[in-house]
Amino acid sequence: MTANLPLPHSDGTVKPYRLTGTPIARPATPPRFNRIAYAAAHVVSDPWRDTTPWGQPAIDWDATMAFRHHLWSLGFRIAEAMDTAQRGLGLDWPGAQELIRRSLAQARTVAGADLACGAGTDHLAPSDARSLDDVIKAYETQIGFVEKSGGRAIMMASRALAHIARSPDDYRRVYGHILRQTENKVVLHWLGDMFDPQLRGYWGSDVFEMALETVLSIIEDNRDKVEGIKISLLDNACEVALRNRLPEGVLCFTGDDFNYADLIEGDGARYSHALLGIFDAVAPSASKALASLAAGDVETFRAVIRPTVPLSRKIFEAPTQYYKAGVVFLAWLNGHQQHFTMPAGMQSARGILHYADIFRLADQANVLDRPDLAVERMKAFLVTQGI
Template sequence: MAEITLPRLDGSSERYRLSPPSPYPRTAPANGVRTVYAAAHVVADPLKLQEPWRVPAVDWDATLAFRHHLWGLGFKIAEAMDTSQRGMGLDWPNAAELIARVLAEAKATPGADLACGAGTDQLDPQAAHSLDDVIRAYEEQIGHVEKHGGKIILMASRALCRVARGADDYLAVYGRLIRQCRGKVILHWLGEMFDPALAGYWGSRDFKPAMETVLTLIREHADKIDGIKISLLDAGKEIEMRRLLPEGVVMYTGDDFNYAELIAGDEQGFSHGLLGIFDPIAPAAAAAFAKLEAGDRAGFHAILDPTVALSRRLFEAPTQHYKCGVVFLAWLNGFQSHFRMVGGAESARGILHYADLFRLADQAGLFVDPERAARRMAHLCALNGIA
């Protein structure tokens, strides 16, 4: 059984013995009880990262191969979202190419399904002077997604947050965009813990009035809205809003701290899922959903609950750097040959954080090949002065 020397938070080190290989299957059918989107990461191309902080470089083959991994486990994909470093390393030209490539791949892949993020990240928030500026930026991205046959996830906009003067501005902008979209859209309420530039979104820093604005929007356009993903890391707020949604509009949890209980649900309903954590835990999550579909709630929690401790460490503050852990785990599990990220973002977390993620992923049964995971982790530790 593989062993490795890992650092501890107190500065000491320990010999850590890994668990047996992951027991979860590598392929699975889509479950019939929850709609689940995995927000997928992009794989950087280290041989083209000559200026990592300035010029993004994507390994398209490895990026597409990872999407096939997720489709093969029965997941839909939420494409070009914050998990793929939108607004934090991945610029709009690369995001646009990602959308086009993955939509083309999906058309050639039986059963593949996805929705794509449309936002305003090609517009510098400081250069946005009016709501019309924001609308034009949204329309450009919506047009690109729809040109390639994709469904829309309306992402939160830093530019809109900057220029909007209140709830009515959000209702006007979103209402206009929703009416223009060809099909139903998914709304995305991304909290400031994920992006500090979004503080006060929907016209208020307080949850209740912000929620009322979103609910007004949804009620006015319910026939054009599939659902809403909220990423506020507060189960109580999500449940409160979930119970107020009109019939036919679903809640997609974006709560990477409490997803197991929110997806399992209560006597009044449940959330579906659109989560970045599904990227690294996909095999375990697929096995958990199979248990839930079979009516085995205890089995569902036995598989999924151990991943929550991993997710809470991975998404700890500053939360926007969670992408580092997602890519780190993809590297340990052999989905990419290196641990480099677009924008050099892997440097945003330290070795103690990565060591804890290693332990927690192992304890959740996520390593397909523990020997490989240990070898790769040992290399990272050596780079950080840990023999």
Template structure:
């Protein structure tokens, strides 16, 4: 099976599919070798009347929740209403709150389903300056929504806090005020500036190791109330350093979409659990890999997971914040939705060349579960968006 794809020099070439047959995740009751959260995307309804460039998209709830059912069935936990769901880039707080309420209620209908939900301060206007008290109140309001729904919070990095804070102590005081009142264990979220430039200097310093010291102070203050911390700096060495310094019982959740294979496998500094956006498009392969790891088959784990990193590095290439387009593109190719449309029109955030590379790399690592369907949809996309006819 072949498909005509654009090459980097603006010419075309015929790509021969490496995987030409449909495949499903085999039945396997093995436990994962690590705690693994998949940050999940939302499916919009492009047929509904709404303003595409607003933060209030029309969400296709049936498809959105069906995708979460798929993740639970593979063995993942879900990280809900995070940046993979376009939080802060097309999904505003009112829509995110509704997503959280529906997702928590949905999880209760599925045996073994588990999720944690993003709590931030995005109800505050990014165009205005806010006090630290405003930031605390905004965090508490979102924690309350999650708690009332019956969910557990992931304390997301706050653009408003980054703009308002004048010292590391400001971060310590804000996190202390919020964490002290949480009714459930919290996952902290350190999102690097590659994902969001407005978070540069988070924790009060542009020096990563100084920032680590502030994070560790917060973790030690609230150790009993912290499940773990997700770090998304796309630098494996920083993650290893912080991982080695975490108090016992506090998990490191890798958010490194470039280097997750080795970080999850672990080394003498410990192991990382995972909270990753890349798990959304590679879920079947990642589930098989994590189950191999759980059985002690490290070689089998590596054989499955390491090839997906080439795909992930392309998907998360700079400007990294637009990776969501690739996530949804692959979800469309894999039949999880019937269109390639996104909140805020973000389907246009990546080039045809980039999406063609994603297609090729997804084929290479076996991520396309129904290659015939994927080829058919890729041809349709290229015809409309690049004038390429098979």
């Protein structure tokens, strides 16, 4: 690829950019990893059927399911109906139910396909939660749906619980009640307020060390029902502190989209598994890196995955909750969908300078799978921005 592309810069200039990246080759068969790797997957909107995109956005189910097959073909498990799928920011609980039903049905058609499904309380508005029992009933509704549908649950952090809880004991009561009755082991979900400001003070404290003690006590009391915990605080020291104290047999899943490369590789004694939104956007690279790590080729792991980290940090920059826009932008550039529109119009959450930076960093990280198509679509997008 030798074409020059005019890209804007923060100083107000537009300068030509020449692509240098090389697409990552696809594996002939799904590779095996020595880390459990969940890719949190996005949904594809259907702009031709949208009548109220901010209230009840239409979903292109064919394209959405095709993307799941893309992830399975690269060896990933899927974390379904999570915040990457715009839970609470475009995808409501009825939409999540349909997504879960369809994904579970598709998984049954693919040998070795696996997924776990987000279950929370998002059908209960935080302001409508009057007691902890309201939160418990909301969790029971969603986890019950996932398990009755044949799925395993990721117990998502609850805005309603963050709103109503007054102490760490309130979290212990809610989580203990739910975990005692689940049919299968559950993955817990520690999502920092950089991802969702309404989750500030989760586990009963703004102080990490105090929150850590609470979540560890919940896990210890229910260790036979906890597969692991995903931690998304964008602070590798916090993740390592949690990882080092987890009971034997309970897994740490990194959700740190800033530091995942080092956390997955580990420190020689311990490492993190992964449940990451960035894997949606850099799936071929992450697949090759993880397969190399499983084969003992640490140098190739580092060479492939480390260039994706600056891209991920740009996508997940503050306000972090809008990272979904960058993820879907790359899905469009790479040909996984025919448009760059999102549920609730979230494509407007980022500006042209952000998207120009993503394009450059994606090229430099070898993440543009079809460079000719990416250039064609980026040129069309720039025209809509007056460039």
